[in-house]
Amino acid sequence: MEKKDSGLNRRNFLKSGLVATGALALAGAGAFMLDRNTAQARVRPDFLRPPGAINEKDFIYGCIKCGLCVQICPVQAIKLAKAGEGVAFGTPYINPRIQACDFSCDALQCVETCPTAVLNFKPFKEAGLAAVEKATQEAGADFAKVNPFEVQKVAMKQIVRMGKARVNTETCLAHHGLGFKGVSRGTDFRGIYRAPESADASASPLAEKQFDREVCNLCITECPIGPKAIVQEPSRSNGNLVPKVLDGCTGCGVCVMVCPTRETSIIVEPS
Amino acid sequence: MLNDYFSSGKNKEPLKPKSKDELPHSLLGISYTEWRDAKKKNHKWRNIRWGFLLFMNLLFVVSFTFDLSVLEGSLSGSRLIGFYLMDPFNALQLLAISSTTGYIGHLTMNFWIGLITIFLFWFIFGGRGYCSWMCPYHFLSELAEKVHLYLVKKKKIRERTYNIGLKLVFFIGFLLLAVLTRNLVFEDLNMVGIVSKAMIYGPSLLLLWVLAMLLFEAFVSRRFWCRYVCPIGTTWSFVGKLSPVAIKFEHDKCGYCLECQKVCLVPHELWFVQRGKATQDVHFVGSDCTRCGLCVDVCPGNALNYAVKGASALV
Known part of the structure; x- marks a missing residue:
């Protein structure tokens, strides 16, 4: 009796095990195909990886999808x-x-919180420490006046490379010599940011801000990095004052968010 | 003594079954059915467990919605008041892939601390205790099980069971798939992750996959995912092999009614409750047990209880 039972059991196991293996193979093939077909087009101007992201090939398995970076981001x-x-x-x-x-979190908190280091904090930590050391040395006897936190956070955000901004000269208002007056994205736009001139530590809604510019330069004045990333200069073709993106651009995308044209005239191309 | 801790006693000679006069209902002097049905409506441990499970899962949601920083992240990886906790199978997949690519050296100290902490915690509280006390899919699956049992009772469907060894096929299979495709394949099919993240970050289309599995469990095979597939459960059952917290069975209180096996997610682990099967006066339920307490609730003779293994030896 017992023998017959275990025989049936074994046959049952082989049969269902085969079905299970088939299902697994299907899942594997599906994942492989999906990955192959989407890997190239995955990271794009409207799908940027957060600051400090490692290369996509390692990112896709290294990220355990816990969402801690989502939760810590203040904006x-x-x-x-x-x-x-x-x-x-x-x-x-x-x-x-x-x-x-x-960058209104001031210390790249999404990177710091990532447990698997697919948002890799190491280079930021090193850059921050190096900057503090340099600033203290340069200050000499006045070293006590150096605020290490300020120095560190500036140095850290400057080495972010989510991508690089690119201006669409066809639609950019400045390229047509046009100005901008009013609320940039409409009064029901929900995006928030900390404007460079703001004394407030937290971000405030873009919709609450009135602009009045003879020549549109929102992407330049609102950039959290400043003249290392984007400047205004006369265009070679017609002399209009237009934005020019420099190598210091971090790809944070604030320019993309504030751009007042219907379709954004500046995009971030992922690095 | 140590041997008693590790061994299930399955390969020993069975004890002599109790005679009719020795059975609990005879000793109490009541009829068998009266004795058997006495605790049918007792749901003490189930209610405590559901309360805990819902509280923990809502804590994730509330922490994020109101920015409380108590329990951040999701069941795929979280932070409890600043202490990291990792999902074990997620971590195993990641370790398998990253040891072939060399990425393993980049993982943060928080990752390792989180992994060790969660293993230690569930080692103490009984391995698969995670399933019934924490997993939100387990809760949904228990509801689907009610539908299933109703349909079986009304003879609308036939009970289908498969070999319990299937879960090893899935465990090894999903690990191999991770290495071969360099993707956390299981995480995209993971009921725990999908449900947990849907609750915290908002619904996704993958909830349809969860729904499909629940329907399959309701209409075809009872508790299919938890019993035969989920590699997270399998990981915890490895951890639970040596767990001190377990369900304890006392042969002298048992009336061979088998009510416990009827409610159990893993009835094969309760093999000793059948007449003439027990080999010791005391057995501990094996590592597939989720410590859900349904058997404790239903047992008319109170022969099954939560216990700490080896506690008597220590005292």
Whole structure:
């Protein structure tokens, strides 16, 4: 009796085990195909990886999709990818046109919180410490006046490379010599940021801000990095004062969020 | 003594079954059915457990919604008042892939601390205790199980069971898939992660996959995902092999009614409750047990209880 039972059991196991293996193979093939087909087009101007992201090949398995970076971001710029992104489902991304990373957390907290270091804090830590050391040396006898926190946070955000901004000269207001007056993205736009001239520590809504510019330069004045990233200079073709993106651009996307044209005239191309 | 801690006693000679006069209902002087049905409506441990499970899962949601920083992240990886906790199978997949690519050296100290902490915690509280006390899919699956049992009772469907060894096939299979595709394949199919993240970060299309599995469990095979597939449960069952917190069975109080096996997610672990199967006066339920307490609630003779293994030896 017992023998017959175990025989049936073994046959049952082989049969269901085969079905299970088939299902696993299907899942594997599906994941492989999805990854191959979406890997190239995955990171794009409306799907930027958060600051400090390592290369996409390692990112896609290194990210355990916990969402800690999402939770710590004070401006909620980071979202988790939906099912449409295939194997990237649940991984974090930033769409700067909706909500850019404005560095108002001051210390790249999403990077610091990541347990698997796919947002890698090491280079930021090193850059911060090096900058503090340099500043203290330069200050000499006045070293006590150096605020290490300020020095550190500036140095850290400057080495972020989420991508680099590129201006669309066809639609950019400045390229047509046009100014801008009013609320940039309409009064019901929900995006927030900390403007460079703001004394407030937290971010405030873009919709509450009135601009009045003879020549549109919002992307230049609102940039959290400043003249190392984007400057105004006369265009070679017609002499209009237009924005020029420099190598210091971090790809944070604040320019993309504040751009007043219907379709953004400046995008961040992922690095 | 140590041997008693590790061994299930399954390969020993069975004890002599109790005679009719020795059974609990005879000793109490009541009829068998009266004795058996006495605790049918007792749901003490289930209610405590559901309360805890819902509280913990809502704590994730509330922490994020109101920015409380108490329990951040999701069940795929979280931070409890600043202390990191990792999902074990997520971590195993990541370790498997990253040891082939060399990325393993980049993982942060927080990752390792989180992984060790969660293993220690569930080692103490009984491995698969995670399933019934924490996993939100387990809760949904228990509701689907009610539908399933109703349909079986009304003879609308037939009970289908498979070999319990399937879960090892899935455990090894998903680890291999992770290494081969360099993707956390299981995380995209993971009921725990999908439900937990849907609650915290908002619904996703993958909830349809959860719904499909719940329907399959309701209409085809009872508790299919938890019993035969989920590699997180399998990971915890490895951890739970040596857990001190377990369900203890006392043969002298047992009336061979088998009510416990009827409510159990893993009835094969309660093999000793059948007449003539027990080999010791005391057995501890094996490592697949989720410590859910349904058997404790239902047992008319109170032969099954939560206990700390080896506690008597220490005292």
